[in-house]
Amino acid sequence: MKLGARIFKTGIAIMLxxxxxQMLGTPGYVxxxxxxxxxxxxxxxxxxxxxxxxxxxxxxxALLAIIVVQTFGNHLFIIGLTTIILISLLAKLHLxxxxxxxxxxxxVIMEATGDHFxxxxxxxxxxxxxxxxxxxxxxLLFLPPQYETKLYYTCQQIGNDIFKWLRLxxxxxxxxxxxxxxxEDIRDRxxxxxxxxxxxxxxxxxTKKQNYRNIRKKILFKELIMTTRRxxxxxxxxxxxxxxxxxLPEALRIQLKFEMDELMTLHEGILMQxxxxxxxxxxxxxxxxxxxxxxxxxELVLAEMRTVDDPPYNKQHIILIISALFEYREKLEHLxxxxxxxxxxxxxxxxxxxxxxxQDL
Numbered sequence: 001m002k003l004g005a006r007i008f009k010t011g012i013a014i015m016l017x018x019x020x021x022q023m024l025g026t027p028g029y030v031x032x033x034x035x036x037x038x039x040x041x042x043x044x045x046x047x048x049x050x051x052x053x054x055x056x057x058x059x060x061x062a063l064l065a066i067i068v069v070q071t072f073g074n075h076l077f078i079i080g081l082t083t084i085i086l087i088s089l090l091a092k093l094h095l096x097x098x099x100x101x102x103x104x105x106x107x108v109i110m111e112a113t114g115d116h117f118x119x120x121x122x123x124x125x126x127x128x129x130x131x132x133x134x135x136x137x138x139x140l141l142f143l144p145p146q147y148e149t150k151l152y153y154t155c156q157q158i159g160n161d162i163f164k165w166l167r168l169x170x171x172x173x174x175x176x177x178x179x180x181x182x183x184e185d186i187r188d189r190x191x192x193x194x195x196x197x198x199x200x201x202x203x204x205x206x207t208k209k210q211n212y213r214n215i216r217k218k219i220l221f222k223e224l225i226m227t228t229r230r231x232x233x234x235x236x237x238x239x240x241x242x243x244x245x246x247x248l249p250e251a252l253r254i255q256l257k258f259e260m261d262e263l264m265t266l267h268e269g270i271l272m273q274x275x276x277x278x279x280x281x282x283x284x285x286x287x288x289x290x291x292x293x294x295x296x297x298x299e300l301v302l303a304e305m306r307t308v309d310d311p312p313y314n315k316q317h318i319i320l321i322i323s324a325l326f327e328y329r330e331k332l333e334h335l336x337x338x339x340x341x342x343x344x345x346x347x348x349x350x351x352x353x354x355x356x357x358x359q360d361l
Contacts, residue, residue: 005143010040010135012142017134026123031108035131038101040138043145043199047136050098054132057098058105061086062125065109069117074110082106101128147200151221154193155228156271158186162231163264169238170257172246179239183232190229197225220342223335224274230328231267234260237324244313245321252300259297259325266332273339298322 017036021029039054041047068074068082086106090099105128112120165182168174201218204211238245245253272278301322305315 005145006040006042009138009142010037013037013040013131013135013138016138017131020134021127021130024123024126028108028120028124029127031104031124032127032131032134034104035101035128036135037131038104039132039135041135043203044140045203046199047139048204051132051136053095053098054101055129056093057090057095057102058125058128058132060089060093060095061102061106062109062121062128064089065106066118066121069110069112074113079107079110082110101132104128145199147196147203148217148221151193151197151200151225152271152274154189154196155224158189158193158228159231159267159271161186162228162235163268166231166235166238166260166264169235169242170245170253170260172242174239174242176239176242179235183236183239186232186235190225190232193225193228197221216342220274220335220338223331223338224270227267227270227328227331227335230324230331234321234324234328237321241314241317241321244317247312248318249304252304255297255300256325263325263329263332266336270332270335270339273343297325 013036014033017032018029021032039047039050041050064082064086068078072078083103083106086103087099090096090102095102105125108124108128109121112124114120161182165174165179169179200221203214245256248256269278301318305311305318
C-alpha cells in the first residue's frame with residue numbers, strides 16, 4: 001500500500017476541519033470533515049479555484065434548499081426534485097466540478113427541522129465552507145507539490161527503462177512478449193506524467209515576473225516529456241518490427257545501433273543538464289560517435305533498398321523505424337537548444353528545483 005502526500009494531506013485537512021467545526025459547539029460538525037474530503041485537490045492552483053467554485057456552488061445549494069423548505073417543506077419527493085433542479089442549475093452555470101459538495105450542502109440543510117431552521121441551515125453551510133477552506137489551507141502549507149522534482153525523476157526513470165530495452169532489442173537479445181508488456185507499462189507511465197504536467201502547467205505564481213520565469217520552465221518540461229514520448233514511439237516500433245531489423249544486413253544493423261547509442265547518450269546528457277550535473281553546452285553539436293565507421297543511416301537504408309529487390313525484411317517497416325528514429329533526433333535537438341538557451345540567457349532564474357529525495361512519484 002502506497003501512502004502519498006495527498007493521502008496525508010487529506011487526513012490532516014479532515015482533522016483540522018473537524019477541530020475548527022467542533023469549536024462552534026453545534027451538533028453535525030462531521031459535515032466539515034466530509035466537505036474537506038470532497039474539496040482536497042491535487043494542486044495549489046486547483047485548491048484556489050475550488051474555494052471560489054465551492055463558494056458559488058454551495059451558496060446556490062444552500063439558498064435553493066432554504067427557499068424550497070420554507071415554501072414546500074422537506075418531503076422526500078421535494079428533496080429529490082430539488083436535487084435535480086440544483087444539478088441542472090450548476091451545469092448551466094458551468095459549476096459541474098462542485099456538484100457533489102453542493103448537493104451535500106442542499107441535503108444537510110433540507111434534512112434540518114425545528115423552529116430554528118435558518119440558524120441550523122447557516123451553521124451547516126458554515127461547516128461545509130470550513131471543510132473547503134481547511135483543505136485549501138493544508139494544500140497550500142503542508143507538503144506543497146514538488147512538480148519539477150516529480151516530473152524530472154519520472155522522465156529519467158522512464159527514459160532509463162526505454163534505453164535498456166532499445167539496447168537489448170537492437171541486438172536481438174530481448175523476448176518479444178516481455179518487451180511488449182513493458183512497452184504497455186511505459187505507455188501508461190507516460191500518460192500519467194503528462195497528467196502530472198497538466199497540473200504543473202496550471203500552477204500560478206504570486207507575481208508576474210515569477211510567472212514568466214515559470215513559463216520558461218514549463219516549456220522545458222513539456223519538451224522533455226514530448227522527447228520521452230518520441231523515445232517510447234521508437235521502442236514501440238522496434239519491438240513491433242524486431243524481426244525485420246534482425247534480417248537487415250549486419251553492417252546496417254550496426255549503424256542503426258551507433259545512431260541509437262548516440263541519441264540515447266544525448267538524451268542522458270540533457271537530463272543531467274536539467275539537474276545541473278553537466279555544464280550547459282550544445283550537446284547535439286558534439287559527435288559522440290566519431291570516425292569512419294559512423295555513416296549516415298538514411299543514406300545506407302536507401303542504398304540498401306535500391307540494391308535489393310526481394311529483401312528478407314519488409315521495406316515499409318524499416319522506413320517506419322527510420323522515421324521514428326529521426327523524429328526522436330529532431331525532438332532531442334530541439335530540447336537541447338531550449339536547454340542551452342534557458343541556462344545561457346536566463347542565468348538569474350535558471351534553477352530548476354530538483355530535490356535529491358522525493359516522495360509520491
